[in-house]
Amino acid sequence: MLSMSKPITTVIALIVASFLVPKLTSYFVGYVLCSVGWYIRAKTSGRRELIISRARIEQEEWRSRHSGPSLGRSGEDEDWEKVDKLVLGFAGNGKPGEGEWEGIIGFFHPFCNAGGGGERVLWAAVKATQRRWPRAICAIYTGDHDVTKAAMLERVETRFNIELYPPNVVLLYLTTRKYLLGSTYPYLTLLAQSLGSLIVAYDAFNLLVPDIFIDTMGYAFTIAFSKFLFPLVPTGAYVHYPTISTDMLESLDDKTGLKGLNAGAGVGRKGYIKRWYWLAFARLYGWVGGKVDVAICNSSWTSGHIKAIWGPWRKKGDSKQPVVIFPPTAVSEIERSIEVNASTEQLRERTILYIAQFRPEKNHPLVLRAFARLLSENSKNPVSAAQSIPKLILIGSVRHSSPDETRVYNLRLLARELHISDHTTFLCDASWPAIISHLRTASVGTNAMWNEHFGISVVEYQAAGLISVVHNSGGPREDIVVDLGEGATGFRATTEEEFAAAFQGALALPKEEKVAMRARARESARRFTEEEFARRWIVEVEKLVMMAKPQASRRNVIRT
Structure with missing residues (x-):
């Protein structure tokens, strides 16, 4: 015993x-x-x-220098008063309530x-x-x-x-x-x-x-x-944007090369190691996400991925579920600055505008190649050739002492190689008034990033009345360029050919349809003020x- x-x-x-x-x-x-x-x-x-x-x-x-703490421009006081009234415990007009934190x-x-x-x-x-x-x-x-x-x-x-x-x-x-x-x-x-x-x-x-x-x-x-x-x-x-998403994991098996920078990278021994590493990291990322008290996502697309990866690690209850708060866009400011109606249509030029930081995920080369294809096909078409040649304007911020500057240089070289440099303009670190000016006169706005988490610039396009041509993925597809029951507010594309066709379709719309689509786009943008x-x-x-x-x-x- x-x-x-x-x-x-x-x-x-x-x-x-x-x-x-x-x-x-x-x-x-x-x-x-x-x-x-x-x-x-x-x-x-x-x-x-x-x-x-x-x-x-x-x-x-x-x-002592001002009459009071000016927390906003007088032009937007009315809009902010609406916000103040909707917030529980707020005294209004920028004044704190009792026992203010x-x-x-x-x-x-x-x-x-x-x-x-x-x-x-x-x-x-x-x-x-x-x-x-x-x-x-x-x-x-x-x-x-x-x-x-x-x-x-x-x-x-x-x-x-x-x-x-x-x-x-x-x-x-x-x-x-x-x-x-x-x-x-x-x-x-x-x-x-x-x-x-x-x-x-x-x-x-x-x-x-x-x-x-x-x-x-x-x-x-x-x-x-x-x-x-x-x-x-x-x-x-x-x-x-989730540090890792289920879409990233799926992109390892993509054979089209259209799903981001790692498309098709899951092949062979290195691909197997990468897949294992990403899966392990996704589990770790979910664990740290479970520690957040209040989780906010910028779009339906982001929210879906965060729920999938963080969800198993978060406690039950409404306060622990991520909420979607769309990023703030200067919709009200743009509406005050830019009119959209039949009479202002004559101010619009045959210009395609791309507002995005000069970073690799924004996929500027896709837009340049699609624009080159557009110009090439237009030159073969007698009707299109008789019209003014479209222009492409790329506006974006550049982080100095970073690869961004080299990236812009390489994009300029690509534009020259594609023989479109005479019709392409690069504007780095443009001011807000300059952006407003281009939003007022451009006709089309584009975004080529695969799985763009939201797409603030796309909302700016819509608020300004531009016709959007965006990548058929992420936030632009799920939240922004959508039919709200009144008709299309833009075009969606994936490949170089599709973008070129969408550019052509947007520029070739009859005036009445252009004005109608611009009006629908502006109405849609009011969801993102x-x-x-x-x-x-x-x-x-x-x-x-x-x-x-x-x-x-x-x-x-x-x-x-």
């Missing part, structure tokens, strides 16, 4: 150990990280008080000066936050060391026509942004960049521990890291503020 008891005891011990060791390890790691978080919070408390006091001083200086919201956006659609979302979110919580401080973690706050806010107003209240905007300069660059990692780029984001997040938290932490750029790993360091700090994520974004953004951030208030009260008790 004694000899039998030893194996039984050993088995029981192994079973108990198999359950306890992982839990004890998890508790130990959690305790260590919480201790690190406590140390960081204590170390940065002095900087926090300095930031708050400096913001209050700037507020007083601002009031005065904490710090940290926005993790290391490339906030890039000038793209993601940056428009960031600054519109900051503006909406300022309108709802006028005494809250919006701290932006950025790696743009060469830009002062004044220059940054001026660029935001010039590029996006978004005017902010400067005293409550703080830029916190990161020194580790290089760890986010894909060019730094020749292998295992997705994982390496995600792990690199932890280094940048650690850098950010050592600058300031916010009361609410929001990632607006897609680095979900920073959210999980924040939760481990500061379990009581509410977290939010605005997801523009800045005011609608602000209203829905405030509702979601309100959840984080309610979570943060008890923690703020607890810290105040500890101080006293």
Whole structure:
């Protein structure tokens, strides 16, 4: 009997150990990280008080120079009053209600000066936050060391026509942004960049521990890291594009070459390794996504993928389900600036406009080749040849000291090789007035990115009355260029041939049909206004503020 008891005891011990060791390890790691978080919070408390006091001083200086905190242009006050009335607990007209929250919201956006659609979302979110919580401080973690706050806010107003209240905007300069660059990692780029984001997040938290932490750029790993360091700090994520999606996994088997940069890459031994690596990363990405308190997606397409990958790791309940908040687009501003009717049709030129950052995923070569095909086919057609030759204008921001500049140079070379350079114009870092001018006179707007997560520029096309020709995938297909029951609002294409045919079809429409389609497109664009974004953004951030208030009260008790 004694000899039998030893194996039984050993088995029981192994079973108990198999359950306890992982839990004890998890508790130990959690305790260590919480201790690190406590140390960081204590170390940065002095900087926090300095930031708050400096913001209050700037507020007083601002009031002495202005009649009051101007949080928006007078032309849009009416629109914002509608937003104010729809927000529970808001006094209206930019004034806080009783017991207004005065904490710090940290926005993790290391490339906030890039000038793209993601940056428009960031600054519109900051503006909406300022309108709802006028005494809250919006701290932006950025790696743009060469830009002062004044220059940054001026660029935001010039590029996006978004005017902010400067005293409550703080830029916190990161020194580790290089760890986010894909060019730094020749292998295992997705994982390496995600792990690199932890280094940048650690850098950010050592600058300031916010009361609410929001990632607006897609680095979900920073959210999980924040939760481990500061379990009581509410977290939010605005997801523009999932780091990995089921479409990416499916693209490995694509033989057409049309599904992104990795189409057909799942072949052979390297393909097998890539598939295994992506599947493993997708599981890890889902786990970190489960740590986000409030998840926001920019489109139906993004939401579907986030639900598929994050869903199994998120707790049940409505507050844990990702919500869709379409990115803010200057629909109201464009409508005020550009008329769309039969009389303004004569101002339209035979111009195709492509507004997109000069990055590889935007697939500018596809547009150039389709445009070259259009010109070639038109030259063979007597009717088309008799008309004025169409023009192509490419407008986009360029991140200086980056591959973007080289990419523009290569695109210019491609235009020359295709013999279309005389009819193609490149405009880098164009101002908002310049963009408005081209939206007023162009006839067609295009977008060639496969699985564009949303497509802010496409909405701008619609608001300006342009006829859209977009890639038949992602947000443009599911949310924007759709028939709302009144008729088509544009064209969708996939291949070079289809884009060329769609360009020709859009330019050749009879005047009456052009005007009708432009009107339908403008009506469709009203679903994506800045005011609608602000209203829905405030509702979601309100959840984080309610979570943060008890923690703020607890810290105040500890101080006293």
